[in-house]
Amino acid sequence: MPARDIAFLIFADCSMLDFTGPLSAFDAANRVSARTLYRITLHSEPGGLIRSSAGAMIQTERIGRATFDTVVVAGGGAPREGLVSEALRRYVLRAASRSRRIAGVCTGAFVLAAAGLLDGKRATTHWRMAAKLQQMHPQVKVDSDRIYCCDGKVWTSAGISAGIDLALALIEEDHGAELAKSVARELVVYHRRPGGQSQFSALQEMDGGSERIRRALSFARTHLHQEVTVDTLADVACLSRRQFDRSFVAETGQTPARAIEQMRAEAARLRIEQSQDSLESIARATGFGDAERMRRACLRLFGQPPQAMRRLARLEES
Secondary structure: OOOEEEEEEOOOOEOHHHHHHHHHHHHHHHHHHOOOOEEEEEEEOOOEEEEEOOOOEEEEEEOOOOOOOEEEEOOOHHHHOOOOOHHHHHHHHHHHHHOOEEEEEOOHHHHHHHOOOOOOOEEOOOHHHHHHHHHHOOOOEEOOOEOEEEEOOEEEEOOOOHHHHHHHHHHHHHHOHHHHHHHHHHHOOOOOOOOOOEOOOHHHHOOOOOHHHHHHHHHHHHOOOOOOOHHHHHHHOOOOHHHHHHHHHHHHOOOHHHHHHHHHHHHHHHHHHHOOOOHHHHHHHOOOOOHHHHHHHHHHHHOOOHHHHHHHHHHHHO
16 A cells, blocks of 8 residues: 655644644554555645744745645644635645545644635534634534544544544554554553543633623533523523523533533543442432433543443553
8 A cells, every 4th residue: 555645734833742743643653564654744835944832943845736645734823813825725725625634633723614624514623712713614513622523524633632633543544443553552642532532621611701601601510410501501691592692602612502511521520430429329410310311421522431431440540
């Protein structure tokens, strides 16, 4: 099988781990397999030296008309501020049409969205930037608590170390689970954090921009054991249900119902992993009501049921 060409598109003020993390995974796949499975190149709009947020200078090639198997768009200052030139937008569109797949790491999702590649698609980004992505591109189905996700040929991931999870998933798609597992061992990271696993601290840290939404979030966090409905939160925020729904999504990138479920699931996960309490009692204490409803939420949000989460936590302790 011929080597696959992987192009990383980077920007000034980039967080180095956003691209060196996934790049290292592809490089490790070459080393572990003792074959050149991937050929890796770094590109930027101007070419030449690009300064990272840490001050390190990275040598890049100027974007052109070359064709790649996979294009990975990293985050950086320009994407974070939504500054995508027309030339860059055209390049990304052309690259997507000619590549087998295209991915955005962290705020790289803003570049894909500016090119229209995320219209009507589910996508994620760093949780701090999710609300901004949703505001700037309302046609995107932003899912701010996922580590990574795939919709068709377009992949997106959260920031920093989540790019490694995305790269491991791409390697597994290309060459199977065994190689991905070997690469994870080489990098000393988890073999597989499911793409649907939460960016765990996202909703614990999430805060609305307005006092009303902050008040609703605070109420939800402290009343998870009770029946907390969206109508209740709207009342706490002193807004109509319609106004509340619209403001909540605009400020947090999440629907209120999704936020409540995520808060409950995160609270349940801590108890599942750190206590000996029964699943039924944990479900009641975190507002799910019953263990089956909690199980479905954990599967949807974390990619595994409570029993598996507890077993894994016990194994890591032993």
